[in-house]
Amino acid sequence: MSGLSNTALPLYEKVKDFVLDNIGNGNWPQNEKLPSEHELTSSLGVSRMTVHRALRELTAEGYLRRVQGVGTFVSPPKAQSTLIEISNIISEIKARGSRHRAEVIVLERLERPDQMLLDAFEFKKLCPIDHSLVVHYENGVPVQLEERYVNTELVKNYLDQDFTSIGTYDYLQHSTPLTEVEHLISAVPATERHARLLHIRERDSCLVLNRKTWTGQTIATVNTFTYVGSRYSLGSRYLPPQK
Amino acid sequence: MSGLSNTALPLYEKVKDFVLDNIGNGNWPQNEKLPSEHELTSSLGVSRMTVHRALRELTAEGYLRRVQGVGTFVSPPKAQSTLIEISNIISEIKARGSRHRAEVIVLERLERPDQMLLDAFEFKKLCPIDHSLVVHYENGVPVQLEERYVNTELVKNYLDQDFTSIGTYDYLQHSTPLTEVEHLISAVPATERHARLLHIRERDSCLVLNRKTWTGQTIATVNTFTYVGSRYSLGSRYLPPQK
C-alpha cells in the first residue's frame, strides 16, 4: 500500500504531497509526531534517503520541525505565507488540506498585442507576448484568477508547460534570472468578468496583486493575481534575527 | 587541494561556503558558469551527491540557477520584497508633494476592554488597552483610517504624543523593541462607519492592512489600516544591488 499519488512527479515530491495531505486533512494535527523515516520507508515503499529528502525540504519550508534523536513533528502554521511565496497558490491550498484544481481559460500567443499592453512592457515596436489566464479552485470554489503576460524574447516555451499542476510561478522562477520585482496591491470592485470567473457578484471586493518582473533593463513578465476578498487575504510575518 | 574550510561544518555546508566565497569575492561573477558537478567532485575531493546537495540548496536559496543538460550559473541576488515601511503614510503623502492632515476621532484608555479585544492580545486577565482612531487626509481627501490598540504594559505614555503631526508609527517604532511583526492584507467592503469617515459609499472596496507586533512573547500592538480602494494601493519595489 503506497498511498502516493499517481502523477508523473518525482518520488520525493510525492512523499512531500503525502505528508502535506496528512497535515491538511487533519490526520496529523499540530505538533503531531510523524511516523519515523524507517516506518515511512517501509509503508511507502521508497528508500530512506528519498523520505529524508522530502522531510528535509518540508522542514526548510516551515511545515515540519525535526529533532535529531527524537522525531519529526508538525509545525504550527504561522510563518507560512510571506509575500514572496503568495502566488504559489497551489502548495498553499494543498497545505490547508484542500483540493486544488486549475482551469485554463486562455492560453495564447498575442502576435499583435494592443497598445496598452505594449506600453506595460515599454516595448517600442511590435513584439509578440504570451498570455495565460488560469482560475484556481479550492475545494471547487474559485479563489484566485491568475493572469500573466510574458515577454517571449526572454522566456522561451512559456506556453508549453503543464499549467494545471506545476504552477506557473515555479517555471518562471527557474527559467529566467529576475533582477527586479515590483508588487502593487490594491482593492478593487469585481468587474463583470471577475464576477463570472470567480462566481461572485459585480462590485464585490477583490484583492489584486500586480507583479512586474525585470531581467536587467527589460520587463520580463506582467502579472495580475485577483483574490476573492471574502475568501482570501495575503499575509507576511517578519521575525528579526535573534541575538 | 581541497579549498574547503577547516571548521567542523558538514561537508555540504563547506561546499556551499566555497561556492558563496567564489561568488562573493568576484571570482565567479553574475551569470558565470560554474565548474560542473563532476569537476567540483574531483577538485574538492567529495562525492558528487554532496556537491549536488550543496548546489541544489544554493539554487533553492536563489544564489544559483541550474539548467539540466547545460550547467550551473551564478544568479543575480534573489528578488525579495517586504511590506515593512508601507504604513508610514505621512511621509508617503509628503513625498508625493501633497498636503497632509490628520484628524483624531478617538483617543482613549479602555480600562475594561471587551472580550474580543482581550483575545486579540491573548490576555488571560483584564488589562487596560490604549485606543486611537485617526483619519489621514491627502489634499483634503480622506485616504486612510488608522486604528491602533496598544498594550499599556509595554508602551508607556502612548496617549500623550502629538497624533496630528508625528505619526503614530514612528513613536511606536522608537519606544519599544519589536521582535516580530505580522501583516495580513485583505480586501473588504466598506462598513457604514468606514463610509462615513472616509467619504465613500457602503460596500465600496477597501484595502485593509492588519498589523500585529510582538515584543518577545507578548503582543505589543494590534493595528488596522483601512485604505480607500479607489484612491490607494500598497507597493513595494525591490532592486537588488548591482555588481
Add this chain to the structure above:
DNA sequence: TGTCTATAGATGTATATACATCTATAGACA
C-alpha cells in the same frame, strides 16, 4: 550550404550502505 541525427556531457533522481550524533529511557546500582 543547409538539415538532420547521434552523442557527449551536463544535471536530476533513486537506492543501498555505512557510520555519526543526539535523546529518552529502561534497568543496573548505590
Add this chain to the structure above:
DNA sequence: TGTCTATAGATGTATATACATCTATAGACA
C-alpha cells in the same frame, strides 16, 4: 528511592552506483 549508564531508536551526513533526462553540437548526409 535516587542516580547513573548503556542502549535502542531516531535523525544527519557521506559515498558509490545506476539510470533518467535534457541540451548543445560535431559530423554525417542530402
